Amino acid sequence: MMARAAWGLSSFLLQQGGGDTWLNWIIMLLFLGVMNYYAGKLQVQVWMNDIMRALGQLERYTSEAENSLIEEASRFGLSRQELSKRVRGFKSFFEIAPVTLDPAGAIRRLEHILDVERDRFKRFVRSIAPNADDDKLMNLTDQLAGVIMLDRVYRIVRHYFLLGKKTQNLIYIAQIQMMIPEILRIAKAYWKSADAFRKGVPVGDSVGPLVALRLLDGAQTREIAEDVIYGEVDVGGRRVLVVKSKGPGGRLGKPGEAIGRLVDMFGGRIRAIIMVDAAAKLEGEETGEVAEGVGAAIGDPGPEKWKIEEVAARAGIDLISFAVKMSPLEALTPMTREVDSAADEVISRIRERIESDYRPGDVVIVAGIGNTVGVGNEIPRGGRGDSDVGVRREGAAS
Amino acid sequence: MSGSGEREQRREVSVGHLALLMALVIGLAAFSILLIWLSVLDIRAGRDAMNAFFQFIMGLAGLALAGKSLADMTRMRLSSGEKPVEVVSVIQCVDCGHSAERNFSDGEYVGMLTGERCPECGGPVYVARIYVKGGGEERRQRRILGLPAAA
Known part of the structure; x- marks a missing residue:
């Protein structure tokens, strides 16, 4: 019954649409006129x-x-x-x-x-x-x-x-x-x-502080600026001052102020500022991909970035950055395994960079930028960490 | 956790919306099959071959559209179907470095001494890593780009 009705309707429509009478033309033009007016409204x-x-x-x-x-x-x-x-x-x-x-x-x-x-x-x-x-x-x-x-x-x-x-x-x-x-x-x-x-779970943006924590590898830390701590480690005879915001609460701190104070404390001995931060990836790029560049890698509204650029330019210090790629969603939600592993890769690359470009005795600042939620300040003494970066722990410089 | 990661990029739809779409797709497919059938009958009967040809083409186009819509629908996800993500903590012995993975507990952070003892040497244990297991979005993008799955 239904099939017969459908057949009849289809045949009628096809006959109407297929004919070339003046009535069909009028219907077609009317339809076009109505659609021309209502198509926009429908959209x-x-x-x-x-x-x-x-x-x-x-x-x-x-x-x-x-x-x-x-x-x-x-x-x-x-x-x-x-x-x-x-x-x-x-x-x-x-x-x-x-x-x-x-x-x-x-x-x-x-x-x-x-x-x-x-x-x-x-x-x-x-x-x-x-x-x-x-x-x-x-x-x-x-x-x-x-x-x-x-x-x-x-x-x-x-x-x-x-x-x-x-x-x-x-x-x-x-x-x-x-x-x-x-x-x-x-x-x-x-x-x-x-x-x-x-x-209190670490988020993707915590990768900077995570790199700093692993690089510190149990070294003593102390507060250098508002909500920012630092400690000192030795990498192949180079003194490395590691800066991160104070965890494990969700703080960003004032890393620009901290870096400025360290540069003042160590005078002209600082050769480089190496910054690590999360960066927005382009679609198609892999989460956890590590990119290296120059400039201050920090996503603050302006003041902290300005302070770092200012002090680096004034003292003629190299400003090097490592960015760990992730999407905005990954930056604000619990850290993925890829980002966690990228922290280890960043540490290896920082170490390589320090040992190849700077001489023993040089002082280098490494700043882990980002929200430090879920990332503490010190790995317990004796902790080996999965990331064996070959750093020797030192007490914080006074 | 209520869910996380880019794996939830698929379009969310309600049950009613999905049912309506399904009805439309089925209707379109049925109408397209009817058109093709009519065109075959017309050709067999030797009536208006041009008209039958257009009916056949329209029927094929309708079927293709229904198929594409059906494929799109398989990529949709019902609003209530969010998969919870699994946050894990990797705990490691301070003395011997022995590590193990377990579910994250509230209040834990990287570098925290958990108060547990190492099953290997009895030494103190700390949280070495916290992360979620995932990576679905990357797999999807690699599929779109025609690349092999990452190791």
Whole structure:
């Protein structure tokens, strides 16, 4: 019965479409005219549906990251209701970049704003988790930063979606729709980072501090700048000063300030600054691929990078960088095995570089840049480490 | 962990969305087969060969589109199907270097003395590595590029 009906309908349609009567021509022209008018509107509707779906996803990411923060912070003093109220009030936190119309002193002003922001974050997190230790506070601070970022992305996408809907402006809608895959990729990275920081697991971005920790191989360390430690090891008769942020809480510290102080302490004896950091890979590149280059490998907003470039240029010090390639998602989520293995390769290459390019007695700084969540400050004495880099442990220079 | 790594790049869809897509693909395939059948009947009966030829071509194109859509659907993943990732800690003896891999415990960090004892020599044990097992995204990219799987 159904087959016969389908046959009849198909035959009718084909006969109508296949004929060359004036009626068919009119129907065809009418169809083209209607489609010409409605095709654009249909396309906009399809794009709007895509954006709406993405908005739903972003809202879910934001609320889940927020709930994760509240759940974790509730273990340290305040009730969930109180935490929910406070976090909701702080979520829309913003920072205003300094004016660059007059560029003189812009870096100093930016650094001040970043210091104030960091301080404000610390105070807020301390207020919502009064019983947490310093490392836990730093992990909660990173979780909070993720929530703020997700909320900001959600609000911006929602803004353009509603604006496009209100004005029926195709350009607004098309732009946001085309950016959605990348926006969702970044949002997903922040969403997943909440779990990593909650548990204190090393993330991909921790590869710099991990290299520093393994290179230190049990050497004593001490604090040289805010949230930054350093220790000294011997590599083939060269003195190597290893710098990393203070772990195992999620800190970035001020490596630029630390390097500046070490250069001041050791005068003109420092021959090179070798930096190690995670870098965004291009699609098709392998995670954990190690690349070498020159310049300051550090992804800060500006002040720390500027300090390192300034001190290297002033003292005529080689500025060498090693980058470990990974995607933005891998940089913010628990470290993969490939990245962990890349840390060993970086250590071997640093050692080769130091022994081939510098003479015994030279002083070289190695700075492991990145978030040090889940990475401690010292490997226990006697620890051999899987990465046998052949370094001799030394006490920290005074 | 709720899931991690780039292996979750596949498009997420709801069950309803997937069912609708499946119905459309089945409908398109059925209509395409009908067109091909009609065209064969027309050719056998010796009616309007040009029309039958176009029907045949349209039927083939419809089948190809249905096949491509079906292949795309196999790459989709249901929203609820996220695979949890496995975070592991490699613990190592401070004295003899003996190492073993086990599940990560909350609060552990690289360089931490765990308080456990080495099964080989009884020495103290520390966390030497923490990482997730994965690499699915790279395998997918190598497949797209037609490269052999990495060792």
